[in-house]
Amino acid sequence: MSRWKPDAQGRLMSAAIELFDEQGYEATTVAEIAERAGLTKRTFFRYFSDKREVLFSGSHELQRVWLEGVAAAPTDATPLAVVAAGLDPVAEMFTERHDFARIRAGIIDANPELQERELIKLQNLAGAIKAALVERGVSPNAAILAAQAGVTVFHVAFAHWVEQDDPTAFRRLMDESLEELRSVTAA
Amino acid sequence: MSRWKPDAQGRLMSAAIELFDEQGYEATTVAEIAERAGLTKRTFFRYFSDKREVLFSGSHELQRVWLEGVAAAPTDATPLAVVAAGLDPVAEMFTERHDFARIRAGIIDANPELQERELIKLQNLAGAIKAALVERGVSPNAAILAAQAGVTVFHVAFAHWVEQDDPTAFRRLMDESLEELRSVTAA
DNA sequence: ATCTTGATGACACCAGGTGACATACCCACC
């Protein structure tokens, strides 16, 4: 029997989501989160760099999955097609987490600080995708624009997805956004 | 003779830029900024909602100018052309502020918190442009994607502009980004 | 049995941010 209960990080994340959902993000202190998880404030900050981060540790997995999709794209695909190749595994990853995503989205939606964090995570994601494109020989300019476009498509589709009831609709919604972007940018 | 020196807000902004440039953003306290401006910490927070905001109060003007350009676009222009109509006045507005923009960009570049604020300002800008497009009869989906695309083009071009020496190059750089986006999203 | 390692707690501290109240000038009005 180990000295501490297992999965401290997971307990902190769960406690945080619960409290944010119950009382709101701002009204919840880090000390409260830690207490509910049976830990102290100091330990919270050992697992998360700041209070917001407890809602965003999953972004690493999103990036991993997307980049795997990108890596699997055919060599001769256009830059945007390479980026879009990440959308399949991403949609799959999210489909089972519709309920969680909705709660989390509701919390983020109500708090500008959290929206800021979300945007910089998406920006980092775009940067990583850009790097992968450059690695494949795409020019830096085309790479950043294709990556940003893909991330925007994801972001717009995500917002629609959490607002409706069908967990399996994500892939379709992303395709629709992508098509809309193509039509809008057609000279 | 009035009781207080004029332009408290401007003095705070100048003091902040100076100190951030001299010692870095994090190493500068709000109390220091206020002191250099001959005011108190409490007064700083009467003018700016938080420490970061002192670098971003100009974003309101960017939005105003861009939306004026959008409003002046021909009725039959495509959504992206309407958005792009804002780039002309925006380029003009920035051309005279190249030096200032560089210093400010350097500060923001060195601080993730400031990048977050920048991103949410751009997001708000995109939201305002989207609303203007919807007002003109564009569908919400096309509007958000066109607005986001335009803001991304601006952002990418801005980054290039501050990294080179010709203050008048902004308009050309935005056109190049726009062209690159068109070419990248062409099916 | 002792040592080392790693996760946690305890505590003090700083800086960002806010609420409440005091102060002193300006101006309008009588």
Next chain:
DNA sequence: GGTGGGTATGTCACCTGGTGTCATCAAGAT
């Protein structure tokens, strides 16, 4: 020319996010 209200600022107390530092205690290695 006093008087009263409005407004910008100062003062002070306070909370919370975030960090540095040291102590503690169990698990496993030697």
